Amino acid sequence: MPTVSAVNLTTPLLLLLLWAIHPSMATNWLSLARLPRSRPVSGDAPCARLRGLSSGQVGVCRARGEVMESVRKAAEMVIEECQHQFRNRRWNCSTTPRGINVFGKVLHQGTREAAFVHALSSAAVAMAVTRACSRGELERCGCDRKVRGVSPEGFQWSGCSDNLSYGVAFSQTFVDEQERAKGLSAGRPLMNIHNNEAGRKAILHNMQVECKCHGVSGSCELRTCWKVMPPFRRVGAVLKERFDGATEVRLTRIGSRTALLPRDPQVKPPAARDLVYLAPSPDFCHLDPDNGIPGTAGRRCNGTSRLAPDGCELVCCGPGYRAGRAEVVQRCSCKFSWCCSVRCQQCKNTVTIHTCRV
Template sequence: MVLICPPVLKRTTTMTFPLMKAGFLFLIFCTTSSAEMRWLALLRQSSVATRGAVHERVEICNIKELSKKQSKICQKNLEIMNSVRLGAELAIQECQWQFKSRRWNCSTGGKRIFGKILKTATREAAFVHSITAAAVAHVVTRACSSGQLQRCGCDRTVRVKPSQGFEWSGCSDNIAFGTAFSKSFVDARDLRRARKKSKPRALMNLHNNEAGRKVLEYNMKLECKCHGVSGSCELRTCWRAMPAFREVGIILKEKFNGATEVKPIVSGKYTKLEPVNIRFKHHTDTDLVYLRPSPNFCELDEKTGSLGTHGRRCNKTSRAIDGCELLCCSRGYISQNRSERERCRCKFHWCCYVECQSCVRTVEINTCN
């Protein structure tokens, strides 16, 4: 359930976050003009001039795609925006890996990042919001632990000696800081829309953003190192560590498969999201929710953002979604033989090199009509 309070008249305190020294990786993406997740336009910034003039650096924060609050956070904490951008890149990579064999494969081609899919309140949009919020939190937290941020380091709150036979040591990941920044920056635009107008789509986005962060937070792990003679483990020192982001992606993909269709319900001054089917169990804080059914993504449809599956490679022996029958939407497929050259018959020579021959093998490529 998502509850949105009435507009707050008091001026709230803006969180400030530490600076980051690492530079941006370079990727080229087109601008997104969609009202949803417009801050992804940061992906088209090749770098942040951390050593440049102040006015040059602040210009990055004044791009039209950022809300006023996001722009203020950027200006006060410029160098941490490297982590925001890297988080967006990580989210896209994970999204494309998780959906590589589905009709919607998390494509970022065309004039907008993710096309128009974010304009529709489908479960695909829900997944993008959750994976992106989680990725930003993950990258910021990792930057804390690695010492890249000046005012954020390891989590020092887990220092009380427990009774389980180990003591806290090492560098526990500061997940509280990472999730707080993600919430402040990523949620800024939708939080304003939800408070002032109780927009159902804003409520949906906020819930899914938080679901992504909760999945990351709830799957923190205890990692330990043994100390003692000959590895006797007489003493263990342990710390809290984040899961690998691939694990987060797998969990959120499962949440995508079991996402709940919801509808807005007005109750007095509040608006909340309730399941469309009252026989279904109510969604939890880690479940994904959506407002509109997804298109079948079989054909090109500019209105929904569907790119269709024409020309996609498929597996003719599979009965799953990557199989030619389902992926090609029963339109049939074309099989072609292609010659590929690869290394083969490799031998190791002492010392120390490997010698291989070059072989040609024929592979069958199946593409959807």
């Protein structure tokens, strides 16, 4: 039997073995968010040393290094937005203190949570790269010059429209790379590719139009307009809605190909913008360090709500919750001073705080 040092690390057999051990390595690039801002993320040597990137993603880094700072920003966007959208859920996108598995092993199964993070990640890369294009930070792209002429509404297309097509193309190249490398005949790669594309479509279907008026005294006789991406918060909210309505699917062979079809035959097949998942989620109630699940013990919850996701009965699971009194300092008696400041007093109030029992 060969020793580890004698194994060719690029052999398909070993790549398949690594896929079996770490089925969600495609999201490990999120660990770029842990890098200090002063550390470069491009160039042959830095690219090879970036933990969490697949061999194909290292190749993208070397070939298109100017874009990698946008990828780092995208990783930061994913963590921040995930934690905002799930702040009141049992799984609140808590991160591990170190390592390349930013969300622990929660994403190593084909759950709803994995579906959401994949969709959010592909959208974040597309948006971060597109923003860099519009700001003139990248040599290979700029504004979308294809948006020209007069619109059916009668305004003139002009200005710097966001070049979303370039950002989407890079997201497909970078984020989808490892899924394509594994082949699209297995359930997880197909699931991840579908959800990655759903994330990018959440941007496309929520593009906005900004305009500027031209004319005497602001008469707006002529309007020039351009297309801009929605705020990332909006994209996160759309994908959160898709998470709540995600479709459980199973791998099905149709003739010579495989596809993901609803596990329940009475459920309609998911659309391209829908999220899909293969496995039920854990309950996230109890501490599970091996999988990066902190549990809900000690979490604050809403003691006045029974049905909302942040309600104590839903968040705290079996152990229940307790109420305590705490003193908080808040701004009060605020007055506007001419010109132009607001002066407030500091008031102490005693409030009831509900927390999950340990």
